[in-house]
Amino acid sequence: MLNKYSMLYLYKPHIPKKSFDDIKKALNKGNLVYGDNCKKFESDFSNYQNIKYSHAVSSGTAALHLALLALEVSNDDIVFVPDFTWSSTVNVVEIVGATPIFIDVDINNYCMDLNHLDSKLSQYENHPGQKIILPVHQHGYPLEMKKLKKLAKENKCFVVEDAACAIGSEFSNTKVGNFSDIACFSFHPRKVLTTGEGGMVATNNSMLSKKLRRLLNHGFLSDMKEYKFPGLNYRMTESQAILGIHGLEDLDERINLRRELKNEYFESLQCIKGINLPEDNLGHNWQTFLITLDNLINRDELVNSLNNKGINIVKGSNSLSSLDFFIKKYGSNPEVPNSVFISSQGISLPFCEAYSKKEVDLVVENLEKEINNI
Numbered sequence: 001m002l003n004k005y006s007m008l009y010l011y012k013p014h015i016p017k018k019s020f021d022d023i024k025k026a027l028n029k030g031n032l033v034y035g036d037n038c039k040k041f042e043s044d045f046s047n048y049q050n051i052k053y054s055h056a057v058s059s060g061t062a063a064l065h066l067a068l069l070a071l072e073v074s075n076d077d078i079v080f081v082p083d084f085t086w087s088s089t090v091n092v093v094e095i096v097g098a099t100p101i102f103i104d105v106d107i108n109n110y111c112m113d114l115n116h117l118d119s120k121l122s123q124y125e126n127h128p129g130q131k132i133i134l135p136v137h138q139h140g141y142p143l144e145m146k147k148l149k150k151l152a153k154e155n156k157c158f159v160v161e162d163a164a165c166a167i168g169s170e171f172s173n174t175k176v177g178n179f180s181d182i183a184c185f186s187f188h189p190r191k192v193l194t195t196g197e198g199g200m201v202a203t204n205n206s207m208l209s210k211k212l213r214r215l216l217n218h219g220f221l222s223d224m225k226e227y228k229f230p231g232l233n234y235r236m237t238e239s240q241a242i243l244g245i246h247g248l249e250d251l252d253e254r255i256n257l258r259r260e261l262k263n264e265y266f267e268s269l270q271c272i273k274g275i276n277l278p279e280d281n282l283g284h285n286w287q288t289f290l291i292t293l294d295n296l297i298n299r300d301e302l303v304n305s306l307n308n309k310g311i312n313i314v315k316g317s318n319s320l321s322s323l324d325f326f327i328k329k330y331g332s333n334p335e336v337p338n339s340v341f342i343s344s345q346g347i348s349l350p351f352c353e354a355y356s357k358k359e360v361d362l363v364v365e366n367l368e369k370e371i372n373n374i
């Protein structure tokens, strides 16, 4: 049992031991901004994800912003986004001045519902501007990308994959990020690989790759050369890249540990009444373990009482179109019932490769007790 001073945290960030010495060396040499370590991280990442061109950036949000800028998405364009996701996915759409079209999600894997996407694409068949599909591999679950690509082709859409949570995840034995024009990854501390803040924007298209490099580097291709158009500064730092390089070294082992932990949860949770487990999938990296509670259970009360007992459980993401800003701008949206349900009844359980059956037993025992008390 936890004593009152200890807490079972939602996750522990993975900070590779080897990075301490290397970061010290880099700092001693005065290597701070984008340099050899960033270049190595980009090349190691490309090898790992099997993507031709990778650019290290300051966050997953920066990667998404750059992707839309590279495709020149702006005022007349529409972007199909899942309704249940982290706000970055839609924030960048608003920031470039395009209009988001909210798509409901699958109740079991929390990713974009492709049947709903199909019907929305038909509704916007004659839209005069560009059409972009921005799917999310939610919590690392690999979305059915062959079907999505077929829809994109039939409807002449670009695809930007939000793979923020999905490093290492595979669909049909292919790493995610290879099913789109541009893919975006995040290395926030909750992700399977972390660089503190940080991200990667990746593509198999050399023209887009060059454009992305210029956009993230003040408009220059490298150093101060070949200026063509204005850009931003979204570069990664050397210290971040060192964390990334070492984080990649044992990534597959750590994903396997997560898959084992997921099995422990599946086994222990199946006999608890009132909860629904997520869909299992061999290609899932299990960045997050989110379950939903039946409507009779008061989710917020449960989250509070478990946190008071030292078990750090949190609500999941939001139904984006249900946020006040989007209701005011686009009106209320009756078309996303699954997203609304997951947003109001979802909980993320403590989960990371540093945890084992011991932590799972503690969570499940307390969860069951509290559900029965509420």
Ligand SMILES: Cc1ncc(COP(=O)(O)O)c(C=O)c1O
Pocket: 059, 060, 061, 062, 085, 086, 088, 089, 136, 162, 164, 165, 185, 186, 187, 188, 197, 198, 199
């Ligand atoms: C689905 C999704 N997209 C984008 C992001 C943004 O990544 P970052 O926090 O690195 O900006 C996140 C981060 O949690 C995310 O979960």
